[in-house]
Every structure is written in structure tokens, then in C-alpha cells.
Amino acid sequence: MTATPRWNRGRLLVLTALAGILVFLPAALRFIVPALSPFMFLSTLLATRVIGWSSLCAIPVLALVIWRRRGFCRFCCPVGWVLDACAKARPSATCSYARVPRIGQWAALLTLGGALASCPLFLFLDPLGLFVGAAGAVQPPFVASRLAYAGGFVALIALSFIFPSLWCRRLCPLGGTQDWIADAARAVTKRIGHVPSVGSSGQVARRTFVGISAGAAVSVLTFRLPRPGTAPLRPPGAVDENVLKTLCLRCGNCVRSCPAGILQPDLRPGEVTGFLAPIVRFDAGHCRDDCNQCGAHCPSGAIAALPLDEKNECKIGLARIERTACLLTVEKECGACKLICKRQAIVETFSEETYSVTVHVDEERCNGCGACVAVCPPRAIAIRS
């Protein structure tokens, strides 16, 4: 092997084009690109049992990978292009990873098994999700906390400089899914064609069984058990807290789509599994009743895509009013929370005894949209889960 630098014009062009795509990737593509992944398609299908129109994107890809093993990696995967270009920039010999186990395929199987119990364990490793996360992170408007979404993609690039092609060949669960699909498809066609089942087809079945059972078991044991402590505030329509931690791709689409700017990546989660999952902070505004963008932009269904009226019925949390700080209780002119609340969830009660007014929250009506938080002059209202 020659030690000549591999930066030729073609690769530079590819990288420049990708940098351009990263910055200018339109919102619709940020939604569609992860939806292409059969890994994510199968995992979310099993976990949510919902087929959205985004599933249509994955079906041609599924056909492609059945027809051509790893067809998606070869022709379509933007992460593969980048990592390839980076790897070839390194003037070293090609590495052989023959002895490295197919970690990606095991990750995929565990994830699919977990998905059967609603928790697709390693879904966050989906390279298209990482790619879209990076794209969202570097696109204007620039927000420092969103940079965290680029972390996964940066790590992959760093990895490809040290171990060229290791990710694509052995670690990538999307690649592993494609291998498994191709293997399984071949095993099935052999069975149908009455070809004696020997060797690999038996292995496929065993591997599938072991991986999926283990994934389901882990998912049930770690994510289905009740947990103490209060859950963070999640976007409206978010799935169950434990499921969300695994079903969320960490692509940052919801955070970017929120016009009120109240969604943020959780940088300091109570549990490490919640890292970068979206949380609601009412500093910048409140959840608008004319918006359901976060759900509409979620490729994995971790936030359900709901029509407006249904979304508005989803509880983010509940408003809690600190009575002693409330202006009305000290007879000051206010009532701002009551009149801003479009759900009539804030109720004033007058006591003839004390001849004074107190306000309280109708827990049935309150959806935790946070509209009352910002208008409260003494900041006496907080949304709690």
C-alpha cells in the first residue's frame, strides 16, 4: 500500500457537498432522512405499533436491501459517504476487522427485541438520526445547547480517523439490520424453495432468537419497572417516559421545530438514559394551542403526531400556584393567569369568611401548556409533572 495522501478532488467535493447539505438540509429532509432507515422503521413499528406516512420512505429501502445486500450503505447512506471520505484521507493500510464480532447486528437484534417490549434499546445509534442531529445543530439560528446533537456524528468521524470503516462494517446497527434482513430473506427464500436448510440459515434463526429475546428481556427488566422520582416535562404527545428515553432518536427535530422555543435537549438528566431527550422549559414561552410541530417532526413517533385538538388534550404537566406569592391573595390587581388560560383551568374562589380571593388549578382542565407561567407577575406559577 502506498502512503500517498488520499485527498483528491472528488472526495473534497463530496465532503464540501455534505457540509452544504448539513447546513442547508431543509426541515422536510430532516424528517425524511431518518425515516429512510429500515432499522428505525422496524424498531418504531414494533415499539409504537403505529404506521405513519413516513413508513413509506423505508419500504423502498427495505426492498433495496433485500435485493442487494447493504444496498443502502453502498448507494444512499450520507454517513457512509462522510466516514468513507474521512477514512481514505488517512494514509494507512486498510484495516481488517474480520475478528471483530458483528456488534451492529447484535445491537440491531437487541433493539428490535427491546422494541417488542416498547423500548428499542439502541435506536439512538441509528446513523441517520445522528446525521440529522448534526445537521440541525449547525443550522442557523445557532443555539449553544443544540450543539450537543452533533456529538454523535462527530464521534463517528473521530472513530473513522482512528479505525477506518470499523463503524460501517461492524458497529452500525443500520448496517447490521441490512445484513440481518438480507440473511433472513435468503433463509426464507431457501426454505420456500425447499433448499435443505444448512449452515447460515440455521445460524440466522438462532442469532435472531437469542438477540431478540435478550433485547426484550433487558427492555422489560430495565425500562418496564416502575421508577421513583418525578419525571421531567416532556413535549405534548410524548410516549411513556421510560419508552421515550429509548424511542427518542436524539435528532433534535422537535427542538428545532418548536416555534415557541420551549423545547430543549436535556443536558443534565436525572438518569443518563434521558440524555438529550427533549424537555420543556417555559423560560421562552409556552406551548401554543395552534401548534403541533414537535409531533409532526418526530421521525420515530416518540412524540406522537397528533391533530391540534388531540395534542391540546395532552398534558405536559400541571400548573402549580404558590399561593403565598399570588398577587390576588394579597389583594393586588391581577388575575392574568385566569384570563390567559384558554382552557379555563384557573379558577378563582371567593371566601365570604375572609372576604378574599384565592386561585387554584382545575387539574382536569389544565394541560400544562405554561401560558400562565410567563404572565404571572410574581412568577408564582410553575408547571410540575
Add this chain to the structure above:
Amino acid sequence: MKTMRRRDFLRTLGLGSVMFAGAGRAAAQAIHDGSRIVDAITLSARGGAAVIEDGKVIQPRREIRVLRDTEVLVVGGGTAGVVAALAARRAGAQVTLVERYGCFGGLWTAGLVLIVLCTHVRSGGTHQKMVQGIGDEILARIAKLKYGAINYGPESTADTTTDPEVTKYVLATMLREAGVDILLHSWVTNAIMDGDAIRGVLFESKSGCLAVRAKVVVDASGDGDVCDAAGAESVPHVHRIGLVHRLGNVPGGKAPEGLDLGGATPIPGVRWVNMQGPEGDCLDVETLTKVELDAREALWKKLKKIQDTPGYENVFLLDVASQLGVRASRTLVGTEELRLEDWENKKAYPDVVALGGEYAFLKDRGCPIPYGALVPKRIDNLLAAGRCVAADNRMLNYTRLIAPCMITGHAAGAAAALAVKAQCTPRNVDVAALQALLKEQGAYLG
């Protein structure tokens, strides 16, 4: 020959009897002067007593004496009415102002709501004075007097609070300086209509029922009484009714937990205490009576609690507002309506005639008020100002405040004067000319 009237006869008789009695004690000194007996020339204003016909009380048909014939009539001498009268007068119109109490300022003074909210936009990185022109001129004159106001001036970040007596004095002075014709102790009760056009109002007074004829009427009654009497469409509201009071001799420092000592006033040791009160229909006399009585009782209980607190034994009840704190009663259905959604969506009105300061639920930017919110849908020659302008049940919590009343009053007064000058109905007033006049009078329209 002069016919002897009953009074003359009585006077003669009385004189005769005094002389007769005086003969008995001729040397006795008069202890005090008696009152001066005058001819009751206005007795006929009552038009005779009501009668009972078929068991019903019937008021007889009669002619009402027209006490004034004016160009612009402003009903209500509260914040909006005073500013409207000043604006119209300064724009050259002949103005009559009718007020039911003996002082000006309405809830700002007689209601003891001393804080002037919403004069500025202070959040969102700006510090913009929104209430300028006549409203600000009033505040500046109040602040110039000793113990007139606190928190007034460009360096203040808190809301201005004024003294009620200084405010009453300044308002009356400014009205008289401007040459506004004033009628006090006159409670407007009805409208004079000519089809869909209002031609004036009737009011009750110690002189009985009298009329004021006017080319344009500004309803600054707060309750929209004139709009209702004229048949203009309006929306009734139920809101909390309070009764404000002032405490004297209040020691400084932080009040103990749970003790409501209200807000500071310009007078040291005096604080004004707001009351939220129960919800009720402010257009129902029995509700008003009950709340007035209950609230007075309640605030004496509260005072007892304060006086039982160590260090606060010498706090006393300085005064209770002579006007109930009616927050919302009736709003006009205008050709345009202020809605909270519209403010949130930054709706642009082509006919902005007032731009108010921020409030708890209207943060970071001003609140534009369109001319259409002052103009009734159907009735001509009538404008609303102050609390009764067209606003939904949320925005009325803004339009009812003192500073918004100043600016809607300013707009209504200026518009009324323009309508008189142009000999048109207020709805046909040239909005560009109105905006120019308001700016000329110092109003801030952005």
C-alpha cells in the same frame, strides 16, 4: 294688581307671627341667622309626581328643560372623561362635562385606585413612555405638587402612584383652565335620540331632571350607561367588585407575613389597600348595596387583625373609597373589538388612535387600540371612552386600567371635536386627521 302667591302669603303670615311672638320678649338677641328663603324656581323640573294607573307606577309625560346646548358632551368625569373633555376643548370644541359626584377622577380618586398602571413598556429591552400628551401632562402636574405622586419621572421603574386629593384638584384646575363647562352632582340617566342618532342626554340632579343637547356625546360613564340608553349594542360582564381603603399611621419596614398593608402612597405612613372582592353584576343595585355593606364590614375585620399585630396597634382606617371598585360591567360592541388573540398575533389596525403600555399579560410591547373600539356599530354621534370601550372579556382587564382610560379618553375627545368641526358623525371622521390631531396634542402612537 300683583297676585299673592302662596309663598308670599306664608311669608306675611310668618312675619306677622314673629312680630307677634317678638312682642313678648322684645329684648332677646337673635341666637343665629336663619337661612335665606328663596323662590323655588326649579320646582317645575320634576314635572309633577308619578301617578298610579291600573296599579302601576307611571311617570307622567312632560317636557324636559334643556340646561345646555353644546358641541361635545362628555358623560362621566373619571379619568377617561376628563382627558376626553380636555382633548375636545383644546381642539376647539365647546365642551360640557357631566359628573355624578362632586369631584373628578372617578375610580382613580373617589375609588382610591391610586396606582397608574400601564404607562410604559419597560421589559423586552426597552423603556418607552407610552402615555404621553394630556394623560402625562396630568401626571406631571400632580407630581409637581407636594405629596402629589411617587414613582413618577423618567428614572422611575415602578408604576406612578398619586394622591387622590391632589389628583382631584389638578383635574378640576385643568378643566377650568381649558374652559370646559362643568356640571357636577348630575347623574346621567337617559339618552335623547333622533332615530339612530343621539342628540344629548337627560340627567337627574337636585334641580330635577334636565337635558343637555350636544352634537357628539362621549360615553365615559365607565358602565356604558349612555351607550345602553341610546340602544347601542353592548356586552354585560360579571367581574370582581372591590372596595379600596387607605390606612394611616402605618410603620415602615416589611410587613409581617399574612398582613396586607397594601401599597405606598405619596403621603408617608399612609398606604392604599386594594380589595379583590366577590364577583357580581355591577349593574344591579342590590348587588352593589350588598357588596358595599359586606366589604365595609370585612375591611374593619382586616383592620382589627392589623391592630392586633404588635407594632401596628396605631394603624387607623384613614378612609374608604366613596365609589365601589367596579372592574367591568358593560362593554360596547364597536365596529372593532380589542381581542387578546389579536394582540398576540400582532394584528395591525389601520386606525390606531391609542398605544398603551405593557401589562402582566401584554408583555414587552405596547397595546394598540383602534378607533373602531370606540365607535358603536349602529348609533351615530356617540363615542365610548374608558372602561366601556369595545374589548373582549380578557382585554377589558387592560382597557379598564387608568392609563388605558387616559389614552382612549384622549382619542375619543379628539375624535368628537373633529366630528363637530367636520360636521360629520364620529364614524366618518378622517382617521388620518384624527391621528395627526392626537400627535399634535402630544399622544404617542408609535
